[in-house]
Amino acid sequence: MDSFTQRVLDGDELAAARLMRLTDDRIKGYDAYMRNIWRHTGNAHVIGITGAPGAGKSTLVDALIYEYRSKGKTVGVVAIDPSSPFSGGAILGDRIRMSGHSNDSGVFIRSVATRGHLGGLSVSAMDIAAIMDAMGKDAVIIETVGVGQDEIEVAAVADSCVVVTVPGMGDDIQAIKAGILEIADIFVVNKADRDGVERTVKDLETMLSFTPRHRYNWTPPIIKTTASEKSGIDTLYERLEDHRSFAMSALKAEKQQARLLHAANGIIKERVFTELFHSQKLSEAIKNERNDPYTAVEKIWEQCIISTGN
Amino acid sequence: MAKVRILIAKPGLDGHDRGAKVIARTLRDAGFEVIYTGLRQTPEAIVSTAIQEDVDAIGVSILSGAHNTIFPKIVLLLKERGVNDIIVFGGGVIPDEDIPFLKSSGVSTIFTPGTSTEDVVKFVNENIKPKHAA
Numbered sequence A: 001m002d003s004f005t006q007r008v009l010d011g012d013e014l015a016a017a018r019l020m021r022l023t024d025d026r027i028k029g030y031d032a033y034m035r036n037i038w039r040h041t042g043n044a045h046v047i048g049i050t051g052a053p054g055a056g057k058s059t060l061v062d063a064l065i066y067e068y069r070s071k072g073k074t075v076g077v078v079a080i081d082p083s084s085p086f087s088g089g090a091i092l093g094d095r096i097r098m099s100g101h102s103n104d105s106g107v108f109i110r111s112v113a114t115r116g117h118l119g120g121l122s123v124s125a126m127d128i129a130a131i132m133d134a135m136g137k138d139a140v141i142i143e144t145v146g147v148g149q150d151e152i153e154v155a156a157v158a159d160s161c162v163v164v165t166v167p168g169m170g171d172d173i174q175a176i177k178a179g180i181l182e183i184a185d186i187f188v189v190n191k192a193d194r195d196g197v198e199r200t201v202k203d204l205e206t207m208l209s210f211t212p213r214h215r216y217n218w219t220p221p222i223i224k225t226t227a228s229e230k231s232g233i234d235t236l237y238e239r240l241e242d243h244r245s246f247a248m249s250a251l252k253a254e255k256q257q258a259r260l261l262h263a264a265n266g267i268i269k270e271r272v273f274t275e276l277f278h279s280q281k282l283s284e285a286i287k288n289e290r291n292d293p294y295t296a297v298e299k300i301w302e303q304c305i306i307s308t309g310n
Numbered sequence B: 001m002a003k004v005r006i007l008i009a010k011p012g013l014d015g016h017d018r019g020a021k022v023i024a025r026t027l028r029d030a031g032f033e034v035i036y037t038g039l040r041q042t043p044e045a046i047v048s049t050a051i052q053e054d055v056d057a058i059g060v061s062i063l064s065g066a067h068n069t070i071f072p073k074i075v076l077l078l079k080e081r082g083v084n085d086i087i088v089f090g091g092g093v094i095p096d097e098d099i100p101f102l103k104s105s106g107v108s109t110i111f112t113p114g115t116s117t118e119d120v121v122k123f124v125n126e127n128i129k130p131k132h133a134a
């Protein structure tokens, strides 16, 4: 083991933060470190927090961090926000809600931009969660953007998936997005200080009763929270611990495998698009084939197969 | 694929962060990643955040008049934690006569009221590069 990776495994903040940067930026050589890091994962309780923007995910994460810390547990947070499709820049603002932990050495928060990966969980985000796991954080919380495919993907790779909704959403059947009922291990109805909480809880219960989901013997609880007042968070913590015990026995190996597969899939896509089918090569091939995308891809494909000797 | 990452911080107890938000949006629209932490950050919190986020620069907005203590404190804390690759710059209501002192304490530049947002983008483009990127 090289000394830099060892420092990360020992929990050194500077080294861990630096490796996250090398990894997020895909700086040449980063993968040599990540190979060792991934082998040291699988110990943290990986928690996905998802739900529409504005539902209160970051505020909930903030409150959960206090709860975990009060139990003596260390926490890593991967807070994902979208990159602008126009400029490629981003404002990563989840930390606004988590500012009380800046001087707590038991908490490591990292803001991550989607960098064009909208519609899924990027390999970078997975790598950063893996680094926190390998650093020895007891819980690693992944806060997603809450749109599209990333909700489904975080559910696949997290040990426990928390779906956050707010009162009023149940009024409109459309507001409960397709697939959301199936992926939640725990439902949170946040902003319970607002009107209509009971109705939303009832609506969710009804919808859940019609949702054939669990291959496993787990019924997702519905928890009311007012994250901004830190109310209901102790119950959420307990249910998370229940689910952790459940997941540890029934699912842990499967979940760790899902994470490794998800990462491997992402790595393949990245390599295919940066090394084989990068956009300049594609544009040229399309031009050469007089605007026929099928033949253009076929030509590049054949070249790749020939050059790998198959 | 490397992107410039900048922490925009607003220390001190004075009220609003309109200026800091305008700068954050301007930098996003220029293609940079901005970590925005909101109001009332202490120098210790700013430096811890900058380290966890491994940013290239910290932009500090100060309206409270405490610039002569806050800027040198941030620079000092970075040094104490062994960080020497984060640029510190600032903006806000800062009298011209204080600027030489701030620069000599390690602040790279100060934008005073009236600076255009283009000037800030130009400064970042010319002076701040993603670490490690070839």
Ligand SMILES: Nc1nc2c(ncn2[C@@H]2O[C@H](COP(=O)(O)OP(=O)(O)O)[C@@H](O)[C@H]2O)c(=O)[nH]1
Pocket: A051, A052, A053, A054, A055, A056, A057, A058, A059, A060, A094, A097, A190, A191, A192, A193, A194, A225, A226, A227, A228, A229
């Ligand atoms: N009334 C009320 N507001 C809340 C609650 N939790 C969060 N908020 C507010 O909802 C807004 C969005 O919260 P945020 O955590 O940033 O949501 P995110 O986009 O899902 O991460 C903020 O203004 C919060 O202060 C709550 O329990 N009750």
Ligand SMILES: [Mg+2]
Pocket: A057, A058, A059, A094, A143
């Ligand atoms: Mg958020």
